[in-house]
Amino acid sequence: xxxxxxxxxxxxxxxxxxxxxxxxxxxxxxxxxxxxxxxxxxxxxxxxxxxxxxxxxxxxxxxxxxxxxxxxxxxxxxxxxxxxxxxxxxxxxxxxxxxxxxxxxxxxxxxxxxxxxxxxxxxxxxxxxxxxxxxxxxxxxxxxxxxxxxxxxxxxxxxxxxxxxxxxxxxxxxxxxxxxxxxxxxxxxxxxxxxxxxxxxxxxxxxxxxxxxxxxxxxxxxxxxxxxxxxxxxxxxxxxxxxxxxxxxxxxxxxxxxxxxxxxxxxxxxxxxxxxxxxxxxxxxxxxxxxxxxxxxxxxxxxxxxxxxxxxxxxxxxxxxxxxxxxxxxxxxxxxxxxxxxxxxxxxxxxxxxxxxxxxxxxxxxxxxxxxxx
Amino acid sequence: xxxxxxxxxxxxxxxxxxxxxxxxxxxxxxxxxxxxxxxxxxxxxxxxxxxxxxxxxxxxxxxxxxxxxxxxxxxxxxxxxxxxxxxxxxxxxxxxxxxxxxxxxxxxxxxxxxxxxxxxxxxxxxxxxxxxxxxxxxxxxxxxxxxxxxxxxxxxxxxxxxxxxxxxxxxxxxxxxxxxxxxxxxxxxxxxxxxxxxxxxxxxxxxxxxxxxxxxxxxxxxxxxxxxxxxxxxxxxxxxxxxxxxxxxxxxxxxxxxxxxxxxxxxxxxxxxxxxxxxxxxxxxxxxxxxxxxxxxxxxxxxxxxxxxxxxx
Numbered sequence: 001x002x003x004x005x006x007x008x009x010x011x012x013x014x015x016x017x018x019x020x021x022x023x024x025x026x027x028x029x030x031x032x033x034x035x036x037x038x039x040x041x042x043x044x045x046x047x048x049x050x051x052x053x054x055x056x057x058x059x060x061x062x063x064x065x066x067x068x069x070x071x072x073x074x075x076x077x078x079x080x081x082x083x084x085x086x087x088x089x090x091x092x093x094x095x096x097x098x099x100x101x102x103x104x105x106x107x108x109x110x111x112x113x114x115x116x117x118x119x120x121x122x123x124x125x126x127x128x129x130x131x132x133x134x135x136x137x138x139x140x141x142x143x144x145x146x147x148x149x150x151x152x153x154x155x156x157x158x159x160x161x162x163x164x165x166x167x168x169x170x171x172x173x174x175x176x177x178x179x180x181x182x183x184x185x186x187x188x189x190x191x192x193x194x195x196x197x198x199x200x201x202x203x204x205x206x207x208x209x210x211x212x213x214x215x216x217x218x219x220x221x222x223x224x225x226x227x228x229x230x231x232x233x234x235x236x237x238x239x240x241x242x243x244x245x246x247x248x249x250x251x252x253x254x255x256x257x258x259x260x261x262x263x264x265x266x267x268x269x270x271x272x273x274x275x276x277x278x279x280x281x282x283x284x285x286x287x288x289x290x291x292x293x294x295x296x297x298x299x300x301x302x303x304x305x306x307x308x309x310x311x312x313x314x315x316x317x318x319x320x321x322x323x324x325x326x327x328x329x330x331x332x333x334x335x336x337x338x339x340x341x342x343x344x345x346x347x348x349x350x351x352x353x354x355x356x357x358x359x360x361x362x363x364x365x366x367x368x369x370x371x372x373x374x
Numbered sequence: 375x376x377x378x379x380x381x382x383x384x385x386x387x388x389x390x391x392x393x394x395x396x397x398x399x400x401x402x403x404x405x406x407x408x409x410x411x412x413x414x415x416x417x418x419x420x421x422x423x424x425x426x427x428x429x430x431x432x433x434x435x436x437x438x439x440x441x442x443x444x445x446x447x448x449x450x451x452x453x454x455x456x457x458x459x460x461x462x463x464x465x466x467x468x469x470x471x472x473x474x475x476x477x478x479x480x481x482x483x484x485x486x487x488x489x490x491x492x493x494x495x496x497x498x499x500x501x502x503x504x505x506x507x508x509x510x511x512x513x514x515x516x517x518x519x520x521x522x523x524x525x526x527x528x529x530x531x532x533x534x535x536x537x538x539x540x541x542x543x544x545x546x547x548x549x550x551x552x553x554x555x556x557x558x559x560x561x562x563x564x565x566x567x568x569x570x571x572x573x574x575x576x577x578x579x580x581x582x583x584x585x586x587x588x589x590x591x592x593x594x595x596x597x598x599x600x601x602x603x604x605x606x607x608x609x610x611x612x613x614x615x616x617x618x619x620x621x622x623x624x625x626x627x628x629x630x631x632x633x634x635x636x637x638x639x640x641x642x643x644x645x646x647x648x649x650x651x652x653x654x655x656x657x658x659x660x661x662x663x664x665x666x667x668x669x670x671x672x673x674x675x676x677x678x679x680x681x682x683x684x685x686x687x
Contacts (some may be wrong), residue, residue, distance in 0.1 A: 344648025
């Protein structure tokens, strides 16, 4: 919409010519100036500028829909009302169907907690035929740290959907729908994103996974503001990819210790409390607060007293629930579909107590829920 | 249930309480003519509310510190950390603006400008359904003897009165705000414009900060004109950043100092221990105060906490 050309907007010829003469060709360029600036630049009266801007705004503005029409469209056109079911009953119910289309869902947690396992399971689910609850489509998996294991994914498939995967050639077909990209630098990552944009228009891509977003820039640059600034364009771009093609995009994020540089109170709070808040060290999501605003759903994976939990830390449509889970041969499974509702800011905290498992992707290190190796 | 916790505007509640009706049971035993005995009072309530034109947030404490609810003819900026409930409040207001005039609302429609994709229709439906139930319950109480006054609204009707724009770039954001003048003159029943959030597209990768400041102030001016011209409420959501102030890093609303002067009212939503609170940071007419609220399956509601209600600063 921003690139719409002024000459095609049906402005009166004299105005269109004046814009062209001053080299203002797109809506973006025209709207970047205030009414007054345009009046000076184009050397025309305020009334003409106002009506030209009104016309340009009307054309550059995307069309509206009523919320009802939006809902009906989603229910009619999209699988499961616009969600990718995760197969985890409690989580799917809390998310009104599953991972939502059109927005970013973030998985954040300490190393080895199961983010990549979850991503692999989701990739598999998206590639399955719709009769089995899948999206029957292709998946693009951006594997920055080379953690993706096709062997493990097939194992998850065989354990979760034995009737499909034991059919001849099925495993190959499903695995064939998942494209794994391994960019080695930020610029290669940017290229991958642009390739994805092209692929989205041509092929039936139904899910994009980025594992992990943190690793994309951690190798190249330092911490803090520069990192957040670098991600700025990428975040907008990824969100617009999700939005336009109405697919779910799942991104993983790592954790770090909270540093003293983090603010956690507003100035009016600081004034009213007598004792300063102690900075007890605990984990926070990497990538900062700007990133946290950009994701729509944040799932925190953590370990407390040796039990793993998946928590709905940020979700516009779910209560703050925490579900205990385990990693099994079939991927992730919830131990309890009802979950526990957490009070207050507890839902955002990330714990790593009693967590020392590292999953081995050759299958040897995986154990079932009774601790027996499988 | 206490009258003080009803999801109706604060001044109506105040009037009921001053007249001595503090619980719903005390109301239900009256006939409308009794209530109307200060015949003046009942009619005045509705009449004055129409003049004062405030949109309830469905949380009595929050309404109280806001002077009755979100005010029309003004721009209110609301900011907070991710997950605090900004979008929840936005959806609640988009539904509450539609409360019929007979029940103390504005009977208007809403424009919801979504720049981040955080508006989830499933959640809007949940909030709409809960709102209809609340309205039916309240209506039953008010019209005890004249049951033919039904609430005819269904949740889908509420969804149909929310005009949703999905904005994907700062240019589209400028365009929609300019276009709203024409749109609202054609849809005069719109009584609230919600921008969720105003920050997103101006925060990512905007190299020319001087341009950003100019665009933002131009936008703030247009929104203010919109509010005054069409007598509607404008609510804009802002994100949070960290700033080094007074010797330490603190949280502050994003978009900088010059933006912070642009909006008439500024409310900050924050965590206080385990509870969500709202703080009036800046307002020409409201006193600086904070109040707890909660986000439930039904939307924004009173906080269930037992702590002291409203804290005046």
